[in-house]
Amino acid sequence: MQSIDKVPGILEKKEEFLRFTDVSPAVIRRLPRYHRYLGDLLRAGKMRISSKELAAMMGVTASQIRQDLNCFGGFGQQGYGYNIKYLHGKIGELLGTNEGYRAVIIGSGNLGRALAATHTFDRRGVTRVAMFDTNQSIIGTEIYGIPVYHVDSLGAFCIENRIDIAVLTVPKEAAKSVADVLVRAGVKGIWNFANMELKVEDESVVVENIHLGDSLMTLCYEVKNRSAVSADE
C-alpha cells in the first residue's frame, strides 16, 4: 500500500499550505532583495543563473544564497544553476504576492498621498481598496483613483471588505486608537509610518514599524565617521 505522502496530489496540496515558522528573520529580510534582482534579470531576458553569478551581482557570497534558498526547498539544479523565472516565482510565492492581499491607507497627508501614487503595492500583488481621513474637504473624493472615506467607517469597512493590511500614516497621537480599531476589524498586518513603535495586544497581528528618521541618522553617523565602504547595499 502506498504511503499517503507519496501521492503527488496530496504532496502538492501540502506544500501549498506549508508555513515557515522557523526561518531566521535575517534570511527573510533578504528574500525581497533576491526577488528584486531576479525580477531585473527576468526583464533583461536572462534564463538561468548560478549562485556564484548572482552573488557577484549582489555583493554577497554564493554560499549565503544557497543556504538561504534551501530554507524553503531545493529550487536549483546541480550543474545548471537556477531557472530565473521559476525562482522568481517561487520567492514571490513565499513572500505572498499571490495571496491577493487587500490594503487600506489611513491618513491622506503627504506620505499617504505618496503611497497612494506609487506602484509599490500593485507590483507585490497588494490592492489598495480605500483611504481614510478626518478632513471633510477630501472625504468622498478620490486620490490617485483610491476613494477616501471618513475614519469613523474604518472598522466596518475593514470587516465588510476583508482587509488584510493597513498602512498607518496618521499623527502618532492617533496611531494607537486607529490600530485598536484595525485589530478588532480583523486586519492581519499593519505597516506603521506613525513615528512611534506600535504595539498591539493581539499577537497574531504583525506590525512593521518604519522609522525613516533612524535611517537618516545612520547615514549622518556614517558621513561623520566617513568610512571607506558604502553603508548599505
Place this chain on the structure above:
Amino acid sequence: MQSIDKVPGILEKKEEFLRFTDVSPAVIRRLPRYHRYLGDLLRAGKMRISSKELAAMMGVTASQIRQDLNCFGGFGQQGYGYNIKYLHGKIGELLGTNEGYRAVIIGSGNLGRALAATHTFDRRGVTRVAMFDTNQSIIGTEIYGIPVYHVDSLGAFCIENRIDIAVLTVPKEAAKSVADVLVRAGVKGIWNFANMELKVEDESVVVENIHLGDSLMTLCYEVKNRSAVSADE
C-alpha cells in the same frame, strides 16, 4: 614630566575628533533607537535610568545596552545608572546631530514633497537648503518654505553651499547621473529613495538605500506565515 595625553585640554580635543571605524553595523543601527527612547524619557521629565529599566522598555537585554554604549565610552555611573540628558546628548553627538549638516532634496514628486513637509530633518540637526526638479512650472516657487531650482544648477549649488547630504527622490532612470553630479560636487552622503541600489565610484561617499517595497514584502511574508510575534520593534 607630565605625559601629553594626561593634559585634560588635549584629551578633550582628541575625543572631539575621535572617529569610530571599528564598531559593528548592528550596533550603529541600534543607536537611533536608543536616541529616540532617551528623547521620550527626557521629554517625560525623567532624570536617570538603569540599563535594566531601559531594556525592559525597549524589549532588549540590559547586557546589550551596556555593551553597545561601551563601544563609544563609559557614559554611565556604577550604582546609579545613566543620566538621561547626558546620554541622549552623547548619542546625538555620535550620530552627528551637532554637525550642522546641510541637505538638498532632488525630485519634488509626492515623496519629495512629503520629505519637505516632515520635521525628520530639523529634529536631527539637518537643514534642508533647497529642492531641485526639471518641472518648469514649479521652479522658482517654494515647497514648505524650501526654494525649488532647476536640476541643471545642482552641481554648482552643492559646491557653493557646501552641501553634505542629498536626498534622491527621482525616477530610477535618472538616479545614477544625478548621483554622479552630487559626488563630483563633494556631497558626502546620499539618502536614496529611487527604487534601485545606487553604487558610487567614490568610496568615501556613503549611500543609504531605502527600499520601502522590501519592507512591505516582509510584512506580507509575516502575515502569510502568521507568526505569534511582532515582526519588528
Place this chain on the structure above:
DNA sequence: TAGATTGTTAATCGATTAACAATC
C-alpha cells in the same frame, strides 16, 4: 558602609562561510 549598577571579560548562541559529496 551596604546596595546598586556599571564596565568588561568569558560563555553561549546564531549566522556566515568554506568544503565537498551528490547529481544533473
Place this chain on the structure above:
DNA sequence: TAGATTGTTAATCGATTAACAATC
C-alpha cells in the same frame, strides 16, 4: 562521460547574553 553547480554538513566567525569584579 566530464564539467559544473547544487544541497548540505562542518568549520569559522561574529554577535548576544551571562556573570562578576570594580566602583559609585
